[in-house]
Amino acid sequence: MIRRLLRQLGRAPVRILTSVVALALAIGAIGVLAVPTVATSSLRSTAADDGVPQIVVPVVDTASFDVSSLAPALANVDRLEAEVLTDVVLGDGRAVDVVGADLGAQQIDVVAADQGRLPVERGEVLVTAGIALVGDRFDVPLADRTTLEMTVVGVGGTTFWSDEDVVFTSIETAAALAGIDGANWLVVRTLDTSSDALRATSRDLRAALAAGGVTTSSLPLTIPGGRHPIEADIDQISTLVGLLGIVAGLVALVLLASTVNTLITERSREVAIMRALGAPGRLVRRRLRRLALGIAAAAVLIGLPLGVLISNLIARLLLDEFLGITPGIAVSLPVMAGSALFALLGARLVAARAAWRVTSRPLAEALRDRSGAPFGQRLTERLSVRLPLAGLLDRAAVRNGVHQRARSLAMLAQITAAVAALMVIASLATTATGYNEAIIEPVQWGSRTFVPGPGLDIDASVADDDPRSEVGADIDGEVAGWEVSVMGFASETKMIDRSMNEGRWFANPGEAAISTGFAERIGVGVGDDIEVDLASGLQTYTIVGLHPDRDRSVFVDIDELAADMLLPGMGNVVMSLDDQPPSYLTGELQVQRLSDLSDDDSGTTAILLIFTAIGAVVVAVAGLAVASGLAVGVYERRHDFAALRAIGARRRHIFRLVVAELVPLGVAGIGIGLIAGWWGSAAIIESFEASNAVEIGFTYATGAIPLTVGVVLFGTVALGALMVRRVSRRPAAVVLRGAA
Amino acid sequence: MELNSPLVQARDVTRKWGRGTAAQLGVDRIHLNIGRGELASIVGPSGSGKSTLGALIAGIDTPSSGSLVVDGTRIDSLSNDRLARWRGDTVGIVFQDFHLIPTLTAEENIALAAQLADRSVRRAERRDRSRAALAAVGLDSKARRLPSQLSGGEQQRVAIARAIVTRPRLIVADEPTGSLDQASGHEVFELLAGLTGSGTTVVVITHDRELAAGADRQIAMLDGRIATHTAAGVDMSPFVETDVRSPAVAADADLEPVR
Numbered sequence: 001m002i003r004r005l006l007r008q009l010g011r012a013p014v015r016i017l018t019s020v021v022a023l024a025l026a027i028g029a030i031g032v033l034a035v036p037t038v039a040t041s042s043l044r045s046t047a048a049d050d051g052v053p054q055i056v057v058p059v060v061d062t063a064s065f066d067v068s069s070l071a072p073a074l075a076n077v078d079r080l081e082a083e084v085l086t087d088v089v090l091g092d093g094r095a096v097d098v099v100g101a102d103l104g105a106q107q108i109d110v111v112a113a114d115q116g117r118l119p120v121e122r123g124e125v126l127v128t129a130g131i132a133l134v135g136d137r138f139d140v141p142l143a144d145r146t147t148l149e150m151t152v153v154g155v156g157g158t159t160f161w162s163d164e165d166v167v168f169t170s171i172e173t174a175a176a177l178a179g180i181d182g183a184n185w186l187v188v189r190t191l192d193t194s195s196d197a198l199r200a201t202s203r204d205l206r207a208a209l210a211a212g213g214v215t216t217s218s219l220p221l222t223i224p225g226g227r228h229p230i231e232a233d234i235d236q237i238s239t240l241v242g243l244l245g246i247v248a249g250l251v252a253l254v255l256l257a258s259t260v261n262t263l264i265t266e267r268s269r270e271v272a273i274m275r276a277l278g279a280p281g282r283l284v285r286r287r288l289r290r291l292a293l294g295i296a297a298a299a300v301l302i303g304l305p306l307g308v309l310i311s312n313l314i315a316r317l318l319l320d321e322f323l324g325i326t327p328g329i330a331v332s333l334p335v336m337a338g339s340a341l342f343a344l345l346g347a348r349l350v351a352a353r354a355a356w357r358v359t360s361r362p363l364a365e366a367l368r369d370r371s372g373a374p375f376g377q378r379l380t381e382r383l384s385v386r387l388p389l390a391g392l393l394d395r396a397a398v399r400n401g402v403h404q405r406a407r408s409l410a411m412l413a414q415i416t417a418a419v420a421a422l423m424v425i426a427s428l429a430t431t432a433t434g435y436n437e438a439i440i441e442p443v444q445w446g447s448r449t450f451v452p453g454p455g456l457d458i459d460a461s462v463a464d465d466d467p468r469s470e471v472g473a474d475i476d477g478e479v480a481g482w483e484v485s486v487m488g489f490a491s492e493t494k495m496i497d498r499s500m501n502e503g504r505w506f507a508n509p510g511e512a513a514i515s516t517g518f519a520e521r522i523g524v525g526v527g528d529d530i531e532v533d534l535a536s537g538l539q540t541y542t543i544v545g546l547h548p549d550r551d552r553s554v555f556v557d558i559d560e561l562a563a564d565m566l567l568p569g570m571g572n573v574v575m576s577l578d579d580q581p582p583s584y585l586t587g588e589l590q591v592q593r594l595s596d597l598s599d600d601d602s603g604t605t606a607i608l609l610i611f612t613a614i615g616a617v618v619v620a621v622a623g624l625a626v627a628s629g630l631a632v633g634v635y636e637r638r639h640d641f642a643a644l645r646a647i648g649a650r651r652r653h654i655f656r657l658v659v660a661e662l663v664p665l666g667v668a669g670i671g672i673g674l675i676a677g678w679w680g681s682a683a684i685i686e687s688f689e690a691s692n693a694v695e696i697g698f699t700y701a702t703g704a705i706p707l708t709v710g711v712v713l714f715g716t717v718a719l720g721a722l723m724v725r726r727v728s729r730r731p732a733a734v735v736l737r738g739a740a
Numbered sequence: 741m742e743l744n745s746p747l748v749q750a751r752d753v754t755r756k757w758g759r760g761t762a763a764q765l766g767v768d769r770i771h772l773n774i775g776r777g778e779l780a781s782i783v784g785p786s787g788s789g790k791s792t793l794g795a796l797i798a799g800i801d802t803p804s805s806g807s808l809v810v811d812g813t814r815i816d817s818l819s820n821d822r823l824a825r826w827r828g829d830t831v832g833i834v835f836q837d838f839h840l841i842p843t844l845t846a847e848e849n850i851a852l853a854a855q856l857a858d859r860s861v862r863r864a865e866r867r868d869r870s871r872a873a874l875a876a877v878g879l880d881s882k883a884r885r886l887p888s889q890l891s892g893g894e895q896q897r898v899a900i901a902r903a904i905v906t907r908p909r910l911i912v913a914d915e916p917t918g919s920l921d922q923a924s925g926h927e928v929f930e931l932l933a934g935l936t937g938s939g940t941t942v943v944v945i946t947h948d949r950e951l952a953a954g955a956d957r958q959i960a961m962l963d964g965r966i967a968t969h970t971a972a973g974v975d976m977s978p979f980v981e982t983d984v985r986s987p988a989v990a991a992d993a994d995l996e997p998v999r
Binding site for chain 1: 791792795796798800801802820821824825827828829832833835839840841842843844845848851852853855856857886887888889902903906
């Protein structure tokens with residue numbers, strides 16, 4: 001087979017190599033379907049190595065409670081470790097998390113040192129990369145107003161805190177920083193890691209802690225089945241990547257069919273001569289199938305490593321961006337086997353059909369006609385002759401497009417796929433930008449300030465004398481199985497736009513406003529009651545309005561929320577109309593500025609980069625496929641072109657002929673591609689909205705249409721010019737002699 | 741340009757492909773004149789260079805060396821596009837395999853040649869000329885047929901109509917009867933021969949010595965060179981094979997000795 005392929009390569013090197021490269025690129029592009037597997041595999045491997053917990057329970061302080069009694073008392077709890085979580089502001093003004101744990105003895109969420117060693121003495125810390133170097137020292141204020149000098153003895157961390165700035169230290173040091181006596185962060189390993197079991201165990205834990213007088217400051221986090229906490233986020237991006245992989249696969253399918261069809265069809269005359277010389281049809285068909293298989297096999301050899309490379313590059317980009325993890329090389333055997341089978345079986349099936357077609361034509365007819373069935377036999381061809389087109393070259397071009405309908409359809413599909421892919425990418429970018437803007441649209445605060453520590457720990461009365469600030473609450477809750485932000489505001493708040501899509505802002509106890517998109521997704525409306533699971537237990541509110549907020553938020557009165565959280569008169573955030581925290585707040589503060597939110601587009605940029613890379617692959621595959629189809633089309637008609645040149649046609653006439661055939665395909669491809677791009681991107685956003693129960697708001701990238709149209713038309717015309725240049729280079733007599 | 745000067749003047753025309761020992765010679769140092777309104781035939785076995793010589797005269801190939809003047813234009817040094825324009829103006833070409841555009845009807849094939857030769861001609865006039873050309877070859881009733889709906893002889897007639905629609909000074913027909921039966925072949929040859937009556941020079945490349953014998957000038961090719969040359973019933977072979985310029989022949993305006 002290889003010898004035969006090499007012989008064929010000698011006959012038509014450019015066409016065969018273009019087919020192999022284009023098909024290989026297509027197989028490589030299918031490799032993006034492996035991104036979820038590759039990313040998940042790296043994440044789970046890291047999660048297993050670090051002993052990621054299945055349940056995390058934030059509490060106020062376990063000071064007087066014997067935490068070690070919980071594990072034996074709860075059936076599904078295998079191990080429970082107590083940690084302390086707090087924050088400090090470093091000398092450079094950067095706020096970092098501080099995690100206190102029994103370092104060196106941990107089995108859950110194990111902290112490891114990449115450089116240096118684990119902290120042993122009070123004041124020793126290990127930091128995540130980028131915060132400080134081993135040997136650095138810095139002073140941090142303690143809760144009792146004294147100062148603690150911290151010495152960095154190691155750099156490293158644990159996967160749970162990946163991509164966060166964290167200082168790891170002993171429980172005692174962290175407790176001194178937090179001003180608590182016990183722990184405030186419980187990590188649990190369970191025997192049964194299924195979602196249902198974790199949910200039940202979480203409930204039991206909350207009940208046991210409440211019975212022991214320990215207040216749960218936030219809803220427990222559950223991580224089922226050995227997953228990594230960030231896996232859900234990666235899954236969504238991976239799904240998107242996979243969707244684009246499917247587009248690449250469809251382009252590959254069209255490319256495979258057109259390449260194999262063309263390779264076999266252009267051997268019609270050779271086949272006819274072989275049959276005339278006595279070769280049985282079965283033998284001829286086998287030779288043709290082997291030729292197609294040879295090309296597919298060569299493409300698989302190049303395409304599989306290319307697919308592994310592409311999937312690993314994208315997975316690395318994703319994990320590096322979102323987790324700070326640099327994963328090792330991973331492969332998805334099912335995707336590799338699938339794409340190889342796709343190419344080989346696809347080539348075999350298409351070749352079988354095409355080979356049957358060329359061997360079943362009456363021999364006399366096949367010998368007489370060099371370029372397949374003569375024009376004018378089909379009804380569509382006869383109808384195309386009646387089309388009232390003005391120019392003779394236009395008529396010839398359009399009729400040829402009708403004659404070579406399979407190739408025309410393939411090129412149409414390829415242009416459509418390229419346009420659709422470009423528009424999907426552009427629309428996702430536009431939608432992401434629009435969403436980011438919409439998220440902060442209702443926000444009227446200029447800054448939000450938190451103080452370190454769990455729970456509601458700010459006395460709401462601190463803002464009583466400051467008309468430019470308010471104390472509020474921002475806590476986690478759960479509604480209908482969805483994690484939500486429960487936001488406590490004053491009923492007359494100035495910190496958020498209270499304009500509603502429907503109904504009104506809350507005014508009375510028991511009332512709530514919720515995000516419109518979320519309400520639609522969970523099927524509730526104004527007048528309905530919703531049950532909100534708070535750390536303190538279930539609370540019921542009546543929906544009085546639907547807010548334009550794009551997140552999953554429930555807005556309630558701050559006083560009522562504090563009371564529901566069993567901490568009346570308290571809050572956990574101070575919102576200010578100014579860019580700076582109010583002057584009455586002192587000590588360690590974490591400040592979130594609106595201007596920072598609107599400027600931070602690093603995540604969006606990373607996602608767009610990934611989409612752009614995949615889009616480039618898809619467009620390259622489609623471009624190569626179009627070029628391949630066009631090259632074959634021009635090559636097959638080289639004798640017609642030479643005859644035209646012989647009777648006086650210049651290169652521009654030939655170019656006109658080729659372009660006149662391509663432009664209708666380009667225009668139709670652009671039209672269908674724009675529609676398909678709209679439909680595809682809308683479907684992707686819809687799936688995102690459904691899987692997140694939020695309103696993202698789809699924006700079609702109409703601004704990208706002129707560029708897309710320009711790129712496709714310019715590409716088509718440039719390809720045409722290139723092909724015509726190639727075919728016009730040899731003297732007409734030499735080309736025509738080859739036809740005889 | 742003098743009206744009584746030869747239409748085709750070839751001097752030391754050589755066409756070869758490749759280089760060095762691998763070079764393949766098409767024609768070798770051809771020296772030839774063909775007069776206006778003449779019917780010239782070029783005969784020879786396969787590989788003798790007759791089609792190459794025809795292609796050079798028609799301007800669809802260019803010599804590797806030597807000079808080739810046709811209708812007063814030195815065509816061996818023209819660019820591809822200028823050569824194409826010159827062909828449209830000056831030459832009509834008929835191929836053995838017809839080489840009609842398969843997606844155009846008979847009339848459209850002919851009109852296209854007229855359009856390529858001169859875009860300034862209005863569509864209606866082009867149509868009239870195409871129909872007249874079709875009528876001249878006896879196919880006016882099949883103007884709307886596609887090539888696939890015509891017989892071989894009919895397709896060759898369309899090809900001749902396409903060649904004459906631009907009223908060229910020169911028609912080069914390469915094996916025009918090669919794909920036809922004997923009767924159709926004779927009809928086509930007669931059609932071509934009749935064109936000389938209007939002053940058109942016709943060069944026919946053929947295997948058929950019987951057809952070639954009916955030409956005013958018969959050139960026999962062998963191994964890329966002219967082997968025998970007969971003009972006006974006079975055998976010019978002695979001059980073909982020698983480098984001696986005969987005063988008697990040199991005085992003949994239609995013929996110069998071949999080196």
